[in-house]
Amino acid sequence: MELKSIRAGVLDVAYLEFGPADGWPVIMNHGFPYDVHTYGEAAPLLAKEGARVIVPYLRGYGPTRFLSRSTPRSGEQAALGFDLLSLMDALNLDKPIVGGYDWGGRAACIVSALWPNRVTALVTGNSYNIQDIASAMEPAAPAVEASLWYQYYFHSERGIRGLEKNRAGIARLLWEMWSPTWKFDDATFDQSAKAFDNPDFVDVVIHSYRHRFGLVAGDPAVAAIEARLANGPEISVPTIAIDGGRDGVNTGTSHHKKKFTGPFDYRLFANAGHNLPQEEPEMWAKAVLDAAKMAQQKDAKPT
Numbered sequence: 001m002e003l004k005s006i007r008a009g010v011l012d013v014a015y016l017e018f019g020p021a022d023g024w025p026v027i028m029n030h031g032f033p034y035d036v037h038t039y040g041e042a043a044p045l046l047a048k049e050g051a052r053v054i055v056p057y058l059r060g061y062g063p064t065r066f067l068s069r070s071t072p073r074s075g076e077q078a079a080l081g082f083d084l085l086s087l088m089d090a091l092n093l094d095k096p097i098v099g100g101y102d103w104g105g106r107a108a109c110i111v112s113a114l115w116p117n118r119v120t121a122l123v124t125g126n127s128y129n130i131q132d133i134a135s136a137m138e139p140a141a142p143a144v145e146a147s148l149w150y151q152y153y154f155h156s157e158r159g160i161r162g163l164e165k166n167r168a169g170i171a172r173l174l175w176e177m178w179s180p181t182w183k184f185d186d187a188t189f190d191q192s193a194k195a196f197d198n199p200d201f202v203d204v205v206i207h208s209y210r211h212r213f214g215l216v217a218g219d220p221a222v223a224a225i226e227a228r229l230a231n232g233p234e235i236s237v238p239t240i241a242i243d244g245g246r247d248g249v250n251t252g253t254s255h256h257k258k259k260f261t262g263p264f265d266y267r268l269f270a271n272a273g274h275n276l277p278q279e280e281p282e283m284w285a286k287a288v289l290d291a292a293k294m295a296q297q298k299d300a301k302p303t
Helices: 042-048 077-090 102-114 142-147 149-154 157-165 167-178 186-197 201-211 220-229 254-259 281-300
Strands: 002-008 011-018 024-029 051-056 097-100 121-125 239-244 264-269
Touching: 002 077, 011 042, 011 077, 024 042, 024 077, 024 102, 024 281, 042 051, 042 281, 051 077, 077 102, 077 220, 097 102, 097 281, 102 121, 102 220, 121 281, 149 157, 149 201, 157 167, 157 201, 167 186, 186 201, 239 254, 239 281, 254 264, 264 281
Parallel strands: 024 051, 024 097, 097 121, 121 239, 239 264
Antiparallel strands: 002 011, 011 051
């Protein structure tokens, strides 16, 4: 494992790299509020199987920095997808397997949907992770609304000040609520919490949770991507979609299957919460390996 950095798009992206430089490429993205340590056990398992695994800090996290002060600190889905595509370009990666959950899974879904020729396969926590912003103001069931308290909190000025003042405290509470059976210790949380000290963390997070409800404008530089996402594009690349049986913020996404038109497999990690790769690293690594096999089988079929 080695911490590296590279200029990609509007960012200087810090990332961990596991495995041989000539290995089959994999990019795994973390979610909110987590960091690259999500893949601390899963990535080495893949590296042992010959994979070159890239695990970037997303915009607003850890050592990743914006190249210009003038770039909007957007956390919108189109910006996350753009960042992933830019990283693939910067590293000259040829059709990696992409994956993640939460914010990171969203980026992987976006690239897989809009640029399928650039992707070998997709592993996605919570299945189809592309936001339907036009319908975001439609209320959900009361229990779902209650689980999204943090999003509504971030819509307020009080929420901004709260996140600025107590970013680690809020993150830890969400870890506990979203993964009620995951017995992480202080050291595990603290190593990830350092990533929230990024100077752009608060701005990116607040923008993300306001933009997805249509409350603020997006970055004009990625408006064309956002427009394409508004159509709810289907995903044609081979995909393994995963839910956690104990996920405290997502009630399940098996019904998303209709959004996937290529080879598809849905899995339930029965004892996992929201942070799937860190709670079940062996099962996550197996899903990536199985996605690679799924893609090989697809390519082997006569056309």
